[in-house]
Amino acid sequence: MAVKAYILFKVSSGSEREICKKIVELDGVLEADIIYGEFDLIAKVTAENLEQLEQFLTEGIRTIPSIVLTSTMIVAREYKGRLARNTGNRT
Numbered sequence: 001m002a003v004k005a006y007i008l009f010k011v012s013s014g015s016e017r018e019i020c021k022k023i024v025e026l027d028g029v030l031e032a033d034i035i036y037g038e039f040d041l042i043a044k045v046t047a048e049n050l051e052q053l054e055q056f057l058t059e060g061i062r063t064i065p066s067i068v069l070t071s072t073m074i075v076a077r078e079y080k081g082r083l084a085r086n087t088g089n090r091t
Helices: 017-023 050-063 082-087
Strands: 004-010 029-034 041-047 067-074
Touching: 004 017, 004 050, 017 029, 017 041, 041 050, 050 067
Parallel strands: none
Antiparallel strands: 004 041, 004 067, 029 041
């Protein structure tokens, strides 16, 4: 069963755009956004299983320079908003 997760990133100051562009090029990344608040970036990712997610994090994400900290939240259940349900948007 596929696993979806959100990954929050703290990155070196000024590297947000560069890191975001690198992240969206990785296999399994559905989207990535620059955000304001405690973290600098957020990415929504998908993996075939937890083992593949762990490999993605350790061999992909955590090897990118300027990433200071990550926090991964695995999706337990997903609900679509009204807009997504009405337009057939599956992301």
